Amino acid sequence: MTKKLVVVGNGMAPGKVLETLFETAPGQFDVTIFNAEPRVNYNRIMLSPVLSGESKYEDIIIHDEAWYEANNVTLHAGEKVVSIDRENKTVRSDGGVIEGYDNLLIATGSTPFIIPVPGHDLPGVLAYRDLDDVNKMLNAAAKGGRAVVIGGGLLGLEAAAGLKLRGMDVTVIHLMPTLMERQLDPAAGYLLEKELSSRGIDIRTGANTKEIYGDGKVEGVRLEDGTEIDASIVVMAVGIRPSAQLAKDAGLDVNRGILVDCQMRTSDPDIYSVGECVEFEGNCYGLVAPLYEQARICARALTNDAEAAFAHAETSTKLKVTGVDLFSAGDFADGEGRDEIVFRDPAQGIYKRLVLQDNRLIGAVLYGETADGAWFFDKIKKGEEIDADERATLIFGQNFAGGSPLDPMAAVAALPDEAEICGCNGISKGQILNAIDKNELTDLQGVRQCTKASSSCGTCTGLVESLLALKLGDAFDASAKKTVCDCTEFGNDEVRRLIIAKELKSIPAVMQELGWKTSCGCAKCRPALNFYLLASWPGEYVDDNQSRFINERVHANIQKDGTYSVVPRAWGGVTTAAELRAVADVVDKYDIPMVKYTGGQRIDMLGVKKEDLPGVWADLNAAGMVSGHAYGKSLRTVKTCVGSEWCRVGTQDSTGLGIKLEKLMWGSWTPHKVKLAVSGCPRNCAEATCKDIGVVCVDSGYQIHIAGAAGMEVRATDHLTTVTTEEEAIEMCAAVLQAYREQGFYLERIYKWTARIGGAEKVHELIVDDVENRKALFERFKYAQQFSQDDPWAERASGKVDAHEFKTLELVE
Amino acid sequence: MDGMAPFERWFDICELSDIPVRGSRRLEKDGMKIAIFRTSDDRVYAVENSCAHKGGPLSEGIVHDCAVTCPLHNWVYDLSTGKAQGGDEGQIRTFPAEVRDGGRVHLRLAMAS
Ligand code: SRM
Ligand SMILES: Cc1cc2nc3c(=O)[nH]c(=O)nc-3n(C[C@H](O)[C@H](O)[C@H](O)COP(=O)(O)OP(=O)(O)OC[C@H]3O[C@@H](n4cnc5c(N)ncnc54)[C@H](O)[C@@H]3O)c2cc1C
Ligand code: SF4
Ligand code: FES
Numbered sequence: 001m002t003k004k005l006v007v008v009g010n011g012m013a014p015g016k017v018l019e020t021l022f023e024t025a026p027g028q029f030d031v032t033i034f035n036a037e038p039r040v041n042y043n044r045i046m047l048s049p050v051l052s053g054e055s056k057y058e059d060i061i062i063h064d065e066a067w068y069e070a071n072n073v074t075l076h077a078g079e080k081v082v083s084i085d086r087e088n089k090t091v092r093s094d095g096g097v098i099e100g101y102d103n104l105l106i107a108t109g110s111t112p113f114i115i116p117v118p119g120h121d122l123p124g125v126l127a128y129r130d131l132d133d134v135n136k137m138l139n140a141a142a143k144g145g146r147a148v149v150i151g152g153g154l155l156g157l158e159a160a161a162g163l164k165l166r167g168m169d170v171t172v173i174h175l176m177p178t179l180m181e182r183q184l185d186p187a188a189g190y191l192l193e194k195e196l197s198s199r200g201i202d203i204r205t206g207a208n209t210k211e212i213y214g215d216g217k218v219e220g221v222r223l224e225d226g227t228e229i230d231a232s233i234v235v236m237a238v239g240i241r242p243s244a245q246l247a248k249d250a251g252l253d254v255n256r257g258i259l260v261d262c263q264m265r266t267s268d269p270d271i272y273s274v275g276e277c278v279e280f281e282g283n284c285y286g287l288v289a290p291l292y293e294q295a296r297i298c299a300r301a302l303t304n305d306a307e308a309a310f311a312h313a314e315t316s317t318k319l320k321v322t323g324v325d326l327f328s329a330g331d332f333a334d335g336e337g338r339d340e341i342v343f344r345d346p347a348q349g350i351y352k353r354l355v356l357q358d359n360r361l362i363g364a365v366l367y368g369e370t371a372d373g374a375w376f377f378d379k380i381k382k383g384e385e386i387d388a389d390e391r392a393t394l395i396f397g398q399n400f401a402g403g404s405p406l407d408p409m410a411a412v413a414a415l416p417d418e419a420e421i422c423g424c425n426g427i428s429k430g431q432i433l434n435a436i437d438k439n440e441l442t443d444l445q446g447v448r449q450c451t452k453a454s455s456s457c458g459t460c461t462g463l464v465e466s467l468l469a470l471k472l473g474d475a476f477d478a479s480a481k482k483t484v485c486d487c488t489e490f491g492n493d494e495v496r497r498l499i500i501a502k503e504l505k506s507i508p509a510v511m512q513e514l515g516w517k518t519s520c521g522c523a524k525c526r527p528a529l530n531f532y533l534l535a536s537w538p539g540e541y542v543d544d545n546q547s548r549f550i551n552e553r554v555h556a557n558i559q560k561d562g563t564y565s566v567v568p569r570a571w572g573g574v575t576t577a578a579e580l581r582a583v584a585d586v587v588d589k590y591d592i593p594m595v596k597y598t599g600g601q602r603i604d605m606l607g608v609k610k611e612d613l614p615g616v617w618a619d620l621n622a623a624g625m626v627s628g629h630a631y632g633k634s635l636r637t638v639k640t641c642v643g644s645e646w647c648r649v650g651t652q653d654s655t656g657l658g659i660k661l662e663k664l665m666w667g668s669w670t671p672h673k674v675k676l677a678v679s680g681c682p683r684n685c686a687e688a689t690c691k692d693i694g695v696v697c698v699d700s701g702y703q704i705h706i707a708g709a710a711g712m713e714v715r716a717t718d719h720l721t722t723v724t725t726e727e728e729a730i731e732m733c734a735a736v737l738q739a740y741r742e743q744g745f746y747l748e749r750i751y752k753w754t755a756r757i758g759g760a761e762k763v764h765e766l767i768v769d770d771v772e773n774r775k776a777l778f779e780r781f782k783y784a785q786q787f788s789q790d791d792p793w794a795e796r797a798s799g800k801v802d803a804h805e806f807k808t809l810e811l812v813e
Numbered sequence: 814m815d816g817m818a819p820f821e822r823w824f825d826i827c828e829l830s831d832i833p834v835r836g837s838r839r840l841e842k843d844g845m846k847i848a849i850f851r852t853s854d855d856r857v858y859a860v861e862n863s864c865a866h867k868g869g870p871l872s873e874g875i876v877h878d879c880a881v882t883c884p885l886h887n888w889v890y891d892l893s894t895g896k897a898q899g900g901d902e903g904q905i906r907t908f909p910a911e912v913r914d915g916g917r918v919h920l921r922l923a924m925a926s
Contacts, residue, residue: 185854256914282914332854520853523875523882546835550873550884558884562870804831809840811824
């Protein structure tokens with residue numbers, strides 16, 4: 001006996017149900033389909049190639065008219081079902097068509113989410129879901145102009161690439177710091193951004209849309225930070241929501257999606273549901289692979305196969321933009337007992353990361369070379385054990401597997417002499433071995449100097465080291481080299497140099513291009529990279545707060561009990577009655593347990609609760625005080641003495657000069673902390689000769705001293721030079737500071753930097769003798785300072801920056 | 814259902830986006846201080862916010878991979894196990910935490926008494 005099956009929605013999932021059903025149980029069902037879209041079933045996935053012009057609509061039809069006829073299916077195209085009458089077992093469409101059913105299949109798919117910013121309803125704001133959307137985009141593209149795509153996920157980027165190929169200017173606005181963050185880790189997200197940018201797509205990450213403006217139609221988009229981007233269309237691709245309203249109105253159990261059991265049955269046993277509208281064990285799906293599986297299970301359940309059971313499975317993702325190879329699958333988060341294998345080939349723009357747990361592959365991200373994606377995905381799904389041998393070559397993929405696992409030394413030994421080792425400089429194995437012999441080289445540095453091998457992108461470093469080990473045996477100690485940390489082969493000097501040479505402007509960029517061995521660094525390298533980038537690209541680099549030590553992240557010093565200390569600036573050590581009064585009030589108001597004069601001529605309020613910090617800062621700000629950066633690798637204090645203004649032996653206005661220096665330099669980030677002092681005469685009451693930079697005033701002018709220390713090591717300064725005017729003194733000090741900012745290694749005080757580059761004589765050469773260089777350094781310092789002299793306390797006291805840091809969470813009961 | 818002790822339950826805490834990537838938030842429940850972390854790939858972990866060394870607030874540390882470095886003396890903890898790494902020996906409490914479908918962070922704790 002044939003049963004009457006009515007299907008609501010004619011998308012990819014129900015299409016698969018019917019194909020399976022007609023194959024396994026021909027003649028058992030008499031099928032009627034309602035489809036809100038006025039057309040047959042087509043391959044929605046392939047809309048992107050239609051948009052870009054690589055396919056036509058006709059090419060992506062799954063079931064043509066003949067198929068419906070052959071299978072006796074009635075299709076009500078353009079009829080949207082508006083109600084289900086479960087008692088009488090009928091459905092009704094907006095056009096008034098009523099059909100009765102024995103079984104109903106709800107496959108309403110999902111609805112694009114439109115962020116409700118002002119202007120979201122203007123003509124020209126489009127979603128990206130069906131053929132009508134594509135046609136609207138094509139019409140707009142024919143007129144030219146700019147398309148703004150909101151959302152840097154799979155759909156948004158496919159739309160962006162398509163519109164670009166159709167000749168539009170395209171800007172992508174993405175809220176998160178890297179693209180496709182749900183499918184890709186930051187390293188792969190970075191490569192993708194780089195690739196799309198090189199195709200002329202303007203990508204703005206970390207950008208939040210505030211409104212869409214226009215008079216009667218879209219004219220542009222305004223971001224939260226005030227930036228305006230002109231636009232003739234806006235495509236919103238920020239996510240989808242299961243279309244479950246119809247089911248909900250019919251009284252079926254609905255959570256985020258329509259709830260089904262493992263047989264795809266809803267809370268009404270006669271009604272089934274498949275596709276994006278479904279929620280199964282807390283999961284909703286947005287990719288076809290699991291939906292097709294649902295469809296096959298549903299077809300079996302419809303024919304009373306009690307064994308059929310849907311189970312949650314991993315999904316894999318590919319981006320369909322021609323020329324971009326990207327693949328991700330499984331679970332590639334870090335976690336308990338997990339370890340990763342990372343392979344990077346910066347020259348080819350390749351990044352691969354495999355995540356293993358209990359000797360099983362559980363996740364993979366591939367960029368640039370994805371041929372092994374399916375092979376890895378298969379391994380993830382099968383969950384077979386991977387032994388140590390296989391593991392050694394796993395990342396090289398299928399072709400490598402099964403071959404004998406390679407010992408790197410043996411592999412290098414086996415290479416012919418003409419094999420190229422350093423691709424950047426075209427250096428062969430033979431050339432390197434010759435150079436080692438001829439010049440009696442013993443380390444990597446030597447090989448780099450003599451042959452240039454491994455001195456560019458550095459990815460051949462491991463090979464070069466193997467060659468050294470081959471030649472020298474135990475005499476070669478690869479660990480002799482001091483790297484930034486265990487995440488990289490490079491030292492601080494190389495990292496600093498390559499950041500500039502390769503114009504690397506973000507932490508993921510550095511990690512990719514320099515072949516970092518971990519996916520997101522460690523507590524050692526991240527703060528260093530953040531500083532190097534900040535110092536190299538003032539005004540361009542966006543500070544990564546999460547790569548800073550807590551003190552710099554919340555702009556206060558953490559104490560042993562988790563409270564904080566607050567030290568406002570006292571310019572040159574000078575204060576006023578009003579400031580002291582404000583400090584007293586703050587101490588009372590916030591019940592601060594301790595107030596102390598520091599060794600740096602200022603006031604420290606200790607034991608402030610973290611949540612009180614914004615309030616404390618707001619009150620201090622109101623009295624004109626700003627952050628003293630007592631917590632930072634930055635300019636700390638400029639101590640002064642009373643000088644010629646008061647002191648009977650003072651020779652110059654040391655207090656005034658100290659204040660000028662502090663006002664010029666405050667806010668500047670440096671490799672380590674920097675302390676200055678200005679004494680009014682050689683009696684040196686400000687202790688200038690044990691500071692990073694010290695000035696001692698004399699009758700004839702100003703002695704400039706550098707490279708002092710009075711901490712773990714005590715070191716008197718070296719006299720750099722003496723100048724006659726205050727202006728020269730300021731320029732000299734600032735030039736020293738800037739040279740240190742440009743060359744210092746992270747956590748290297750000025751005295752260590754000076755010793756490393758060749759002592760005070762070297763600094764003299766660079767800054768005193770080379771007038772032009774001095775002036776250029778001074779200019780660069782002033783330029784960088786424009787971007788660092790906003791009081792971090794004021795920004796946070798306003799509640800606009802990092803508010804989450806200072807509020808604890810509440811349990812929602 | 815998932816082996817939960819009878820006196821524990823899941824609490825809805827916040828949106829995933831309330832926790833910065835590679836950052837943390839703090840929470841207090843019946844006098845217990847808890848730190849919730851979000852890794853670069855959007856995993857969440859919750860641990861007792863007190864270092865086994867000298868009680869340092871781990872919520873203030875730098876988060877890297879699945880680990881946090883204590884801000885006071887740099888002990889490193891695996892967030893999923895609560896075990897100190899490297900040469901240091903110590904164990905802190907961990908609490909089951911997860912991001913549910915809608916992007917809400919949930920945390921399993923003892924029920925309010
Ligand atoms: C508050 C203060 C002590 C005081 O009560 O006087 C202080 C307090 C700390 N000092 Fe200091 N130092 C203070 C003046 C000094 C001085 C004296 C000076 O600046 O004239 C020195 C020696 C001069 C020098 O720097 O060479 C000094 C040498 C150090 C060192 C050793 C640095 C070195 O390179 O050897 C450290 C450790 C470090 O930075 O790695 C340190 C580190 C610290 C830290 C930040 C400890 C830490 O790592 O957390 C302390 C923070 C306490 C807090 O929360 O406020 N402090 N510290 C002084 C703040 C000055 C200010 O107004 O900003
Ligand atoms: C541009 C684009 C690219 C994609 N790329 C990929 C990819 O590369 N890989 C991948 O796996 N997935 C991709 N997807 C996702 C994939 O297309 C969907 O997961 C899949 O199409 C969902 O199938 P479905 O049957 O659940 O819903 P749909 O295919 O959305 O079908 C639902 C249909 O139901 C109709 N409908 C809704 N309500 C009613 C009603 N009340 N009455 C009658 N009809 C109704 C709708 O008009 C629609 O035609 C992409 C999606 C898009 C939009
Ligand atoms: S000398 Fe400095 S670092 Fe040491 S305890 Fe005193 S304030 Fe802290
Ligand atoms: S308190 Fe955490 S390392 Fe000391």
